[in-house]
Amino acid sequence: MSSESVTIYDIASEAGVSIATVSRVLRGEANVSEATRKKVQDVIDRRNYRPSSIARGLTSKTTHSLGIILPKLLNPHYAMIFTGAQEEARKLGYTMSLFPWSSLDTREYNPAAMLAERRLDGLIVCVEYLPPDHDVQVLSALHDLRQYMPVVLIGCVPPSYDFPAITNNSAAMMQEVVRYLTGLGHERIAFIGGVEEDRDPLRRDVGYENGLKDARLPYTASYRIYCKGTTEAGSAALNQMLDSLKPEYWPTAVIALNDLVAMGCMAAARDRGLSIPDQLSVIGCDNLFCAPYLYPPLTSINTYQQRTGARAVQLLISGENKQETADWELVERASCARLKP
Amino acid sequence: MSSESVTIYDIASEAGVSIATVSRVLRGEANVSEATRKKVQDVIDRRNYRPSSIARGLTSKTTHSLGIILPKLLNPHYAMIFTGAQEEARKLGYTMSLFPWSSLDTREYNPAAMLAERRLDGLIVCVEYLPPDHDVQVLSALHDLRQYMPVVLIGCVPPSYDFPAITNNSAAMMQEVVRYLTGLGHERIAFIGGVEEDRDPLRRDVGYENGLKDARLPYTASYRIYCKGTTEAGSAALNQMLDSLKPEYWPTAVIALNDLVAMGCMAAARDRGLSIPDQLSVIGCDNLFCAPYLYPPLTSINTYQQRTGARAVQLLISGENKQETADWELVERASCARLKP
DNA sequence: CTTTATACTGTAAGCGCTATCATAAACAAG
DNA sequence: CTTGTTTATGATAGCGCTTACAGTATAAAG
Numbered sequence: 001m002s003s004e005s006v007t008i009y010d011i012a013s014e015a016g017v018s019i020a021t022v023s024r025v026l027r028g029e030a031n032v033s034e035a036t037r038k039k040v041q042d043v044i045d046r047r048n049y050r051p052s053s054i055a056r057g058l059t060s061k062t063t064h065s066l067g068i069i070l071p072k073l074l075n076p077h078y079a080m081i082f083t084g085a086q087e088e089a090r091k092l093g094y095t096m097s098l099f100p101w102s103s104l105d106t107r108e109y110n111p112a113a114m115l116a117e118r119r120l121d122g123l124i125v126c127v128e129y130l131p132p133d134h135d136v137q138v139l140s141a142l143h144d145l146r147q148y149m150p151v152v153l154i155g156c157v158p159p160s161y162d163f164p165a166i167t168n169n170s171a172a173m174m175q176e177v178v179r180y181l182t183g184l185g186h187e188r189i190a191f192i193g194g195v196e197e198d199r200d201p202l203r204r205d206v207g208y209e210n211g212l213k214d215a216r217l218p219y220t221a222s223y224r225i226y227c228k229g230t231t232e233a234g235s236a237a238l239n240q241m242l243d244s245l246k247p248e249y250w251p252t253a254v255i256a257l258n259d260l261v262a263m264g265c266m267a268a269a270r271d272r273g274l275s276i277p278d279q280l281s282v283i284g285c286d287n288l289f290c291a292p293y294l295y296p297p298l299t300s301i302n303t304y305q306q307r308t309g310a311r312a313v314q315l316l317i318s319g320e321n322k323q324e325t326a327d328w329e330l331v332e333r334a335s336c337a338r339l340k341p
Numbered sequence: 342m343s344s345e346s347v348t349i350y351d352i353a354s355e356a357g358v359s360i361a362t363v364s365r366v367l368r369g370e371a372n373v374s375e376a377t378r379k380k381v382q383d384v385i386d387r388r389n390y391r392p393s394s395i396a397r398g399l400t401s402k403t404t405h406s407l408g409i410i411l412p413k414l415l416n417p418h419y420a421m422i423f424t425g426a427q428e429e430a431r432k433l434g435y436t437m438s439l440f441p442w443s444s445l446d447t448r449e450y451n452p453a454a455m456l457a458e459r460r461l462d463g464l465i466v467c468v469e470y471l472p473p474d475h476d477v478q479v480l481s482a483l484h485d486l487r488q489y490m491p492v493v494l495i496g497c498v499p500p501s502y503d504f505p506a507i508t509n510n511s512a513a514m515m516q517e518v519v520r521y522l523t524g525l526g527h528e529r530i531a532f533i534g535g536v537e538e539d540r541d542p543l544r545r546d547v548g549y550e551n552g553l554k555d556a557r558l559p560y561t562a563s564y565r566i567y568c569k570g571t572t573e574a575g576s577a578a579l580n581q582m583l584d585s586l587k588p589e590y591w592p593t594a595v596i597a598l599n600d601l602v603a604m605g606c607m608a609a610a611r612d613r614g615l616s617i618p619d620q621l622s623v624i625g626c627d628n629l630f631c632a633p634y635l636y637p638p639l640t641s642i643n644t645y646q647q648r649t650g651a652r653a654v655q656l657l658i659s660g661e662n663k664q665e666t667a668d669w670e671l672v673e674r675a676s677c678a679r680l681k682p
Numbered sequence: 683c684t685t686t687a688t689a690c691t692g693t694a695a696g697c698g699c700t701a702t703c704a705t706a707a708a709c710a711a712g
Numbered sequence: 713c714t715t716g717t718t719t720a721t722g723a724t725a726g727c728g729c730t731t732a733c734a735g736t737a738t739a740a741a742g
Contacts, residue, residue: 005489007727007728007729008728008729009728017691017692018691018692018693019692019728019729019730020691020692020693020694020730020731021690021691021692023729023730023731024690024691026729027730031689031690031691032690032691033689033690033691036690036691048485048488050454050457050458050489051458051728051729052458052460052727052728052729053458053459053460054395054398054399054404054459054460054727054728054729055399055697055727055728055729055730056728056729056730057395057697057729058395058396058399058696058697058698058699058727058728058729058730059696059697059728059729059730059731060697060729060730061697063395065438065459073414073420073423073424073427074417074420074421074424074630076415076417076420079414079415079417079420080415082414082439083414083415086414086439086441087441090440090441093455095438095440095455095459096438096439097406097436097437097438097439098423098427098437098438098439099431099436100427100428100431113391114434114436116391117391117392117393117394118394118395118406118436119393119394119395144389147389148346148391231630231634263631263634264634266634267633267634270636288631289415289572290604290629290631290634290635292608293572293604293605293607293608293631293635294631294634294635294636295611295635295636348697348698348699349698349699350698358721358722359721359722359723360698360699360700360722361700361701361721361722361723361724362720362721362722364699364700364701365720365721367699368700371719372719372720372721373720373721374719374720374721377720377721392698392699393697393698393699394699395697395698395699396697396698396699396700396727397698397699397700398699398727399697399698399699399700399726399727399728399729400698400699400700400701400726400727401699401700401727402727
């Protein structure tokens with residue numbers, strides 16, 4: 001906020017050298033005599049000079065800044081991804097900017113223009129589901145962006161889009177979760193949350209059904225409810241399911257799309273006087289920080305989101321065009337119990 | 342990722358005009374005939390041209406990007422601040438980058454250099470407490486940054502630092518909380534979390550003590566424990582307090598620095614078989630998204646963090662040098678109850 | 683004491699824009 | 713018709729760096 005910012009010329013003239021020499025010491029180049037290096041460095045320190053990364057960027061064609069697009073930072077799941085990505089970026093000398101999903105929404109003011117104009121060195125996009133058909137422009141916006149910068153995806157990659165990505169093996173996770181619940185004796189297992197099968201490239205439905213098949217259990221449509229990944233939606237969905245079923249057909253266990261939905265289910269169950277896990281087991285996904293502090297502590301799936309974020313940055317920087325799968329781990333707490341006969 | 346990026350020269354020559362004219366239509370300047378405007382715009386669209394914001398920044402001295410420094414995005418409290426700030430920034434055409442607190446830590450590699458080099462148009466810094474004495478360099482780093490860009494503070498402003506800021510009226514909040522609890526009949530009220538008085542410019546201690554004074558209750562040192570603002574620290578602190586006191590002197594209510602600490606306290610209490618709120622009332626602060634879903638739902642204080650973040654951006658952009666106080670509101674849930682005689 | 687590396691250091695041409703002039707064309711007024 | 717205005721456009725000088733490329737000493741070699 002002070003006077004005029006000091007430039008490389010100021011340093012050069014004050015040190016009695018050319019700007020090229022200043023640039024050399026700035027970048028720690030070899031061919032500079034120790035004497036002048038010190039002389040120049042002293043002036044730099046004294047004037048508190050910092051080279052402008054933007055001027056630097058003009059020539060070097062690189063901004064050392066990355067971007068990340070995600071749906072909602074208020075969901076700690078994304079905050080974890082962001083944090084992992086941000087920390088890794090920082091280690092590598094990059095800066096990380098956040099863009100909300102609407103940045104890709106073509107119907108809004110200037111679609112991806114803002115993104116394209118900032119010459120980012122790379123972009124991470126968290127895509128959870130395929131957008132509805134009438135919204136394919138979002139996908140094409142995504143595609144266009146690649147013209148300007150490398151992008152890596154986190155979550156899922158739309159079919160026929162060949163992006164580097166970190167995805168979750170959600171089908172396997174679902175299958176394992178069903179196995180876990182059937183192992184506890186459950187037979188009426190509900191799955192709440194998410195979108196229709198054809199919009200979920202992660203094929204959770206396949207895992208769910210395979211899990212049931214493994215235990216020779218039938219797939220029951222009324223145990224499957226689609227809803228958004230929020231607590232409110234989770235409550236509403238469970239209520240709707242229980243309302244539509246006679247109590248003797250109520251599920252004894254529910255798999256929630258994520259921990260938020262699980263929290264909603266737990267609240268709804270409690271409001272109805274159902275005790276968890278005695279009358280209803282609940283399992284979530286994401287292993288949010290609050291999962292251990294819920295009542296009862298929520299069994300969930302740790303998907304190592306920070307590691308995922310960090311890995312995405314590595315892919316971005318290294319330029320590798322490969323798709324990897326994130327690790328995951330079922331973490332048992334008290335929200336699931338053996339079915340009482 | 343494609344060939345070479347297209348520049349203003351490409352557009353100019355392809356449209357048969359000078360770069361000055363292209364620049365004019367780019368910026369929607371007046372003095373361009375409708376005919377050439379269309380001609381140029383067509384080429385721009387066809388070539389999918391986006392002006393480089395970095396080249397633009399070199400001349401205009403403005404990057405249209407802001408930064409925010411905060412301790413930990415994983416605490417939803419900060420995620421809310423960030424979200425509010427980010428959304429407001431976006432509305433105003435700015436981009437928002439996150440920097441972790443260590444960006445200010447001089448002992449690390451290059452102190453605030455990274456920040457200074459990116460010619461941000463402004464910086465928001467969340468500072469909760471004064472750093473320990475031996476860490477005053479952090480404060481001076483903060484001060485130095487003002488040489489490069491305007492900064493506004495969120496949280497508290499260190500004495501003798503004249504920054505624009507949004508602060509919380511924490512003393513008043515504390516006093517009101519104590520009043521609320523004494524109103525419920527509590528007399529042994531603990532306060533857990535935070536730092537020593539002389540490092541807390543928000544003077545929570547004053548509010549706490551005034552609240553006690555209002556009810557003619559004595560201040561009891563053993564009801565005051567300092568700890569970090571995490572769930573683990575909250576658990577440990579409550580356990581420590583209860584361990585050191587005979588049960589008949591145990592507090593009947595605890596005020597937690599924030600919801601994380603409150604969650605920790607609730608978990609610790611439950612582990613000891615104390616029922617909340619019957620045997621121990623708990624109140625938090627920040628009103629995190631999970632507060633209503635805890636058991637029992639946590640009474641807390643909504644401090645409108647998103648609004649705070651947005652307002653900080655407004656101060657930054659407008660350049661007003663004023664300090665404002667955030668609104669707040671006690672939101673009653675089930676974790677505090679009238680003391681049973 | 684020339685010749686030829688070797689080690690520094692300076693000159694100058696951009697990078698892709700914005701912004702200031704200058705110029706040209708088209709009109710209005712005298 | 714001049715002269716003065718207005719409107720549309722082009723030339724051009726930076727912005728603050730990086731980066732060939734071009735010197736100029738100084739040292740090693742012949």
